[in-house]
Amino acid sequence: LRSNTISEIANALRKGDDFLLATHVHPDGDGIGAEIALALGLKQLKKKVTIINSDPIPSNYCFLPLEGLFKDRVPRHAFFSCAVALECSEPERLGKMKDAFSGIETIINIDHHPGNSWFGDYNYVRTEACAVGEQIYDILNALKVRIDPGMAACIYTSILTDTGSFSYSNTTWRTHEIVEELIKLGVSPTDIYQEVYESNSPGKIQLLGQILSTLAFSTDKRVAWVTLTRKMFKDTHTSYEDAEGMINYARSIKTVDIAISFTELTSGKVKVSFRSKSQEQDVNKIAGMFNGGGHTRASGCVVDDTLENTRKKVLEKVLQYMKKTDK
Numbered sequence: 001l002r003s004n005t006i007s008e009i010a011n012a013l014r015k016g017d018d019f020l021l022a023t024h025v026h027p028d029g030d031g032i033g034a035e036i037a038l039a040l041g042l043k044q045l046k047k048k049v050t051i052i053n054s055d056p057i058p059s060n061y062c063f064l065p066l067e068g069l070f071k072d073r074v075p076r077h078a079f080f081s082c083a084v085a086l087e088c089s090e091p092e093r094l095g096k097m098k099d100a101f102s103g104i105e106t107i108i109n110i111d112h113h114p115g116n117s118w119f120g121d122y123n124y125v126r127t128e129a130c131a132v133g134e135q136i137y138d139i140l141n142a143l144k145v146r147i148d149p150g151m152a153a154c155i156y157t158s159i160l161t162d163t164g165s166f167s168y169s170n171t172t173w174r175t176h177e178i179v180e181e182l183i184k185l186g187v188s189p190t191d192i193y194q195e196v197y198e199s200n201s202p203g204k205i206q207l208l209g210q211i212l213s214t215l216a217f218s219t220d221k222r223v224a225w226v227t228l229t230r231k232m233f234k235d236t237h238t239s240y241e242d243a244e245g246m247i248n249y250a251r252s253i254k255t256v257d258i259a260i261s262f263t264e265l266t267s268g269k270v271k272v273s274f275r276s277k278s279q280e281q282d283v284n285k286i287a288g289m290f291n292g293g294g295h296t297r298a299s300g301c302v303v304d305d306t307l308e309n310t311r312k313k314v315l316e317k318v319l320q321y322m323k324k325t326d327k
């Protein structure tokens with residue numbers, strides 16, 4: 001299997017007429033920025049485009065030019081000739097949209113996760129891209145689309161959020177080269193930063209307080225974890241989206257190599273997220289032990305067990321893994 005070239009992707013997009021775009025469940029800044037930028041680019045080429053995600057857009061991304069692009073569900077008798085999955089390593093990541101995709105003739109899979117299952121008729125998978133937004137930037141240029149300020153804001157949001165505000169190891173000269181172009185096109189880094197990171201509700205910060213009070217460590221303080229219960233979300237009137245990025249507080253501790261968050265889902269299952277600080281601690285492997293996946297330094301899995309049992313099982317594997325890699 002090989003990734004299609006950018007011109008093959010551009011040709012496939014040129015051929016389509018009616019597009020359905022979607023990103024993964026619990027959409028993040030990268031998925032949302034990428035799908036809106038691509039939708040606006042396709043509209044410039046006079047294509048029909050609809051975006052339908054499995055879950056709603058978090059409020060801090062609603063400043064982006066959503067302008068009638070989104071629908072809540074697939075309309076009856078809708079016809080799409082081409083579907084584009086953004087930032088989905090496998091069809092399951094599409095959530096409720098998985099079935100809608102399976103009936104569409106051409107599927108284009110655009111992603112930067114190393115574990116991508118190549119489920120598309122066309123696959124544009126570039127693990128070296130800092131964000132799917134970067135891949136969309138390249139695709140829009142290949143399509144000779146004029147990137148307007150709204151599209152630039154979307155791509156900037158993708159890159160800002162997926163690089164942890166230009167701090168993660170995926171930040172390269174290429175990242176900054178694209179950002180240079182985006183700023184020239186009218187992006188205001190200050191405005192976007194405020195919209196994305198300084199638009200918190202009081203409840204979200206109360207939730208943060210509750211989460212941090214659960215912070216716990218391994219004896220050598222190299223592993224830190226936090227626990228998020230359903231009750232915390234209920235008490236603070238918040239949702240899962242409000243907990244995005246909170247694991248990074250555990251990772252920000254100097255002694256910590258691996259940070260973990262355990263989130264109790266409404267289904268009763270437990271979502272486990274992993275963050276690692278170095279290439280040596282490959283948390284993609286750890287998530288893989290529980291049928292999950294992701295990147296070397298950021299991964300996740302869902303465990304069908306109680307919060308307490310999951311914590312025990314996962315921590316055991318993590319400590320075992322660290323002992324092995326230390327040798």
Ligand SMILES: [Mn+2]
Binds near residue numbers: 131
């Ligand atoms: Mn991404």
